[in-house]
Amino acid sequence: MVPYFAICYFAGLRPDSEARALRFEHIDWKEGHIKVDVTKTNDGPNRYVEIEKPLRAWLRSWMRRKGPIVPDNFAKRRRRLIYGYYTTPGATLADEAKWKQLVPWGHDITRHSYDSYWEAANRGKAGSRERIMSNMGHRDFKTQECTEPGGG
Incomplete structure (x- = not known):
């Protein structure tokens, strides 16, 4: 990436x-x-x-x-990076609303x-x-x- x-x-x-x-x-x-x-x-x-x-x-x-x-799995990896998935405690892919709102224009x-x-x-x-x-x-x-x- x-x-x-x-x-x-x-x-x-x-x-x-x-x-x-x-x-x-x-x-x-x-x-x-x-x-x-x-x-x-x-x-x-x-x-x-x-x-x-x-x-x-x-x-x-x-x-x-x-x-x-x-890369092939680009969409998922990029979304996780730019919206804070990796830095949000307790984040899960099923609960994207929890971490995506942190950077609305990410x-x-x-x-x-x-x-x-x-x-x-x-x-x-x-x-x-x-x-x-x-x-x-x-x-x-x-x-x-x-x-x-x-x-x-």
Whole structure:
């Protein structure tokens, strides 16, 4: 699950659609980008997200892999991780309501984190607003501002 989470945290892909459909063949190491061909609306063109140094370091061990980035039992494992199953005392799979409510927007926590950290690191740099919008697949900055938990 490391490639999936690394790409979600360090490239901002939508975890339930874009990252889930991603294959190792979509990662172009020579050109330094990830081709995102499954988008939220499926009517937009492909987008290319830069592979920055931290993501390259995380994925180095998988550079020669082929196939999907997600493991076979992905859905169950991801749900348990992002909603706190492993850190909730007495949690059982049968009682998902007990642990899922701890992080109601957990499905998008990686994307929100990428957006926030990238924006903070690049605030004020020429072209940074346009670049983060492009990386995130947003058409305008108003959409970008709504990616924060509790946003409009």
